[in-house]
Amino acid sequence: MSDSxxxxxxxxTVNAADGDQRAFIRKALGGYYTNRDLQxxxxxxxxxxxxxxxxxxxxxxxxxxxxLEKFVANFERNGGVVHWARDAxxxxxxxxxxxxxxxxxxxxxxxxxTSEEIHLNDALEKAGYGVVESDLGEFIQQLRGEAPYxxxxxxxxxxxxxxxxxxxxxxxxxxxxxxxxxxxIARRHLRQLYIDAxxxxxxxxxxxxxxxxxxxxxxxxNARLTAALPRIHIALSGIEKVVNHLDDLSVLLPMxxxxxxxxxxxxxxTLYSGPRKPGECDGPEQFHIxxxxxxxxxxxxxxxxxxxxxxxxxxxxxxxxxIFKNIGGLAYGTTYQGPIGSVITPHLRxxxxxxxxxxxxxxxxxxxxxxxxxxxxxxxxxxNRRNAAKESPTLFDRVFHNGxxxxxxxxxxxATGGRLFRATLPLLQxxxxxxxxxxxxxxxxxxxxxxxFRDEWKNHENV
Amino acid sequence: xxxxxxxxxxxxxxxxxxKAPRPHLKAETSSPKTSVxxxxxLPDGGETIEASLQILSEQLAKLKAVLIRVPxxxxxxxxxxxxxxxxxxxxxxxxxxxxxxxxxxxLPCEVWEADKSFDKxxxxxxxxxxxxxxxxxxxxxxxxxSSQSSGGRALSVLPHAHVVIxxxxxxxxxxxASLALAKSRHGESMPSMLSYIxxxxxxxxxxxxxxxxxxxxxxxxxxxxx
Numbered sequence: 001m002s003d004s005x006x007x008x009x010x011x012x013t014v015n016a017a018d019g020d021q022r023a024f025i026r027k028a029l030g031g032y033y034t035n036r037d038l039q040x041x042x043x044x045x046x047x048x049x050x051x052x053x054x055x056x057x058x059x060x061x062x063x064x065x066x067x068l069e070k071f072v073a074n075f076e077r078n079g080g081v082v083h084w085a086r087d088a089x090x091x092x093x094x095x096x097x098x099x100x101x102x103x104x105x106x107x108x109x110x111x112x113x114t115s116e117e118i119h120l121n122d123a124l125e126k127a128g129y130g131v132v133e134s135d136l137g138e139f140i141q142q143l144r145g146e147a148p149y150x151x152x153x154x155x156x157x158x159x160x161x162x163x164x165x166x167x168x169x170x171x172x173x174x175x176x177x178x179x180x181x182x183x184x185i186a187r188r189h190l191r192q193l194y195i196d197a198x199x200x201x202x203x204x205x206x207x208x209x210x211x212x213x214x215x216x217x218x219x220x221x222n223a224r225l226t227a228a229l230p231r232i233h234i235a236l237s238g239i240e241k242v243v244n245h246l247d248d249l250s251v252l253l254p255m256x257x258x259x260x261x262x263x264x265x266x267x268x269x270t271l272y273s274g275p276r277k278p279g280e281c282d283g284p285e286q287f288h289i290x291x292x293x294x295x296x297x298x299x300x301x302x303x304x305x306x307x308x309x310x311x312x313x314x315x316x317x318x319x320x321x322x323i324f325k326n327i328g329g330l331a332y333g334t335t336y337q338g339p340i341g342s343v344i345t346p347h348l349r350x351x352x353x354x355x356x357x358x359x360x361x362x363x364x365x366x367x368x369x370x371x372x373x374x375x376x377x378x379x380x381x382x383x384n385r386r387n388a389a390k391e392s393p394t395l396f397d398r399v400f401h402n403g404x405x406x407x408x409x410x411x412x413x414x415a416t417g418g419r420l421f422r423a424t425l426p427l428l429q430x431x432x433x434x435x436x437x438x439x440x441x442x443x444x445x446x447x448x449x450x451x452x453f454r455d456e457w458k459n460h461e462n463v
Numbered sequence: 464x465x466x467x468x469x470x471x472x473x474x475x476x477x478x479x480x481x482k483a484p485r486p487h488l489k490a491e492t493s494s495p496k497t498s499v500x501x502x503x504x505l506p507d508g509g510e511t512i513e514a515s516l517q518i519l520s521e522q523l524a525k526l527k528a529v530l531i532r533v534p535x536x537x538x539x540x541x542x543x544x545x546x547x548x549x550x551x552x553x554x555x556x557x558x559x560x561x562x563x564x565x566x567x568x569x570l571p572c573e574v575w576e577a578d579k580s581f582d583k584x585x586x587x588x589x590x591x592x593x594x595x596x597x598x599x600x601x602x603x604x605x606x607x608x609s610s611q612s613s614g615g616r617a618l619s620v621l622p623h624a625h626v627v628i629x630x631x632x633x634x635x636x637x638x639x640a641s642l643a644l645a646k647s648r649h650g651e652s653m654p655s656m657l658s659y660i661x662x663x664x665x666x667x668x669x670x671x672x673x674x675x676x677x678x679x680x681x682x683x684x685x686x687x688x689x
Binding site: 028029031032042043044045046048049051052054055058062063064065068069077078084085086090134135136137140153154155156158159160163179180182183184186187190191195211213219220221222224225227228229239246247249250251253254261263264265266267268269270271272273274275276277279280281282283287291293297298300301303304306307374 | 466467468470471472474475476477478479481482483484485486488502503504505506507522525526577578579581583584587602603604605610611614615616617618620621637638639642643645646651652653654655656657658659660661662663664665666667668669670671672674676677678679680
């Protein structure tokens with residue numbers, strides 16, 4: 001068993017038994033379901049909108065080299081600097097070098113899952129920079145010293161009392177049980193940090209090839225401030241975020257907001273096309289983009305699951321997933337949680353270590369139905385199971401499949417085995433069988449029928 | 464060792480040698496090629512200006528943004544002065560634009576043209592920022608501001624309230640029309656920032672409970688002339 005699997009099984013078991021926490025998560029998601037349905041109802045045809053969104057991503061991802069080249073040429077023409085990173089270590093080194101060259105001290109970040117993926121904060125802090133997350137949820141998780149619970153709602157599992165305690169401990173503020181007052185504490189604390197920071201680091205939701213702009217989606221205004229006040233702006237993005245046309249955003253931005261948060265549009269959707277231009281009164285002097293591969297090309301090389309690169313990180317699949325709702329986001333142990341995380345993590349970090357996530361699914365398909373870009377999520381979980389069994393079958397896989405193969409080809413053996421199984425079924429209930437014990441702890445085996453199906457069929461034919 | 468860019472492009476080209484099937488579209492009649500044409504399956508933005516204005520006012524109300532309709536610029540100046548008094552604003556930063564200059568003259572408080580002598584610390588101390596906009600999207604209640612037409616990047620997000628002054632002619636039905644307008648207006652020299660603002664700044668990060676004014680303005684006012 002891989003380490004990550006052991007930790008997953010342990011955490012998932014503990015969390016699934018925590019009824020209080022599960023009820024809290026369900027309540028938190030209740031408002032989302034209502035708002036999402038209200039907003040979806042405003043679409044004159046949600047299914048056709050999904051078609052358009054998935055085609056916009058399909059055409060860019062399947063022509064990635066050309067579309068990226070076009071984006072990069074336009075981005076550079078706008079005065080931005082492009083950096084390429086094959087993996088996490090290269091991306092960290094590039095960002096550290098920019099910070100060093102700029103003699104920076106303080107860095108402010110807006111929410112960027114790609115930076116979680118490359119563990120950027122650790123690297124920056126080790127190098128002596130002050131780094132502060134400015135998104136409220138990420139700020140809370142940074143103070144807690146915990147990874148995000150959900151890649152759109154990072155601290156949705158934390159109750160207000162815990163946040164109040166956290167702020168009292170770290171910021172010295174008076175306790176309060178009002179979410180509004182807690183938000184204002186963070187607002188007041190972070191405002192001066194934006195003004196003093198030398199570097200602002202953001203992610204990117206879309207890279208527009210046609211114009212060389214990057215698009216950032218947010219609600220709080222923290223990304224706007226991060227890209228406005230510091231003298232250097234660094235955006236970190238996966239190479240798959242590119243789209244062909246500016247007009248693609250007229251579909252993708254509203255759908256991202258509706259699927260992800262039940263909003264018509266998120267509060268700020270901003271396109272950046274370079275550093276401050278002549279005649280503009282503020283904005284950074286330098287604008288860098290770090291384009292990261294980090295095994296995305298490995299996923300690209302699998303035509304069956306290539307559509308997982310269409311993901312716009314809305315989080316809709318997490319919000320509807322019965323597994324996510326029961327075991328919570330932290331148990332996954334991944335940067336990207338829920339169904340999309342279970343699909344892509346084995347590609348990004350290795351199938352052998354992470355295939356267990358493919359089993360963390362009821363295959364109900366709620367994720368696939370929720371996906372605004374039509375990623376075939378629950379089938380990809382099956383594809384990963386199949387690939388894992390082919391690539392490195394476990395002893396159980398080998399014994400079971402070879403045994404099954406042997407028996408099914410010999411009708412007499414199948415019939416004898418069936419008779420034996422029916423006769424011994426009551427005994428199985430009492431045996432402490434591996435693979436079965438967790439299931440049988442709370443369930444009784446059904447009574448064995450007196451006759452096999454084949455015997456019944458013969459009788460039926462005789463009538 | 465080859466450089467990262469060369470390597471990544473080589474990996475991409477190698478990966479794409481095997482084609483992926485086109486997505487199975489539910490609605491086979493839909494044109495997959497996205498174009499500037501209206502998209503009759505997205506939320507409605509109104510076919511006439513009256514319909515668009517109706518949708519816009521409903522959207523803004525849901526977003527908790529305040530729409531103030533006035534017949535002319537003189538009435539806009541009066542509405543702004545009234546707002547400043549009602550909210551007890553002491554300092555208002557504004558974008559130096561011909562549509563705004565005459566409005567601030569009548570304000571009963573300290574006013575400052577932020578894009579003339581930009582100072583972020585001073586801007587943070589302002590009660591309100593006053594800007595124009597590029598266009599307004601009826602379909603979503605979004606207001607498009609830019610670094611060129613709205614006094615830079617910070618003026619519309621750093622002060623505690625944001626007031627936008629616009630004319631009815633700037634209202635477009637949907638997001639596609641607004642993006643097309645920005646493209647035709649700026650061509651290859653886009654402002655370094657274009658931002659769709661959809662209601663006052665908000666967060667739901669604490670127990671998914673909505674709080675306005677997370678980091679940006681707590682209040683958003685649109686004064687619409689015409």
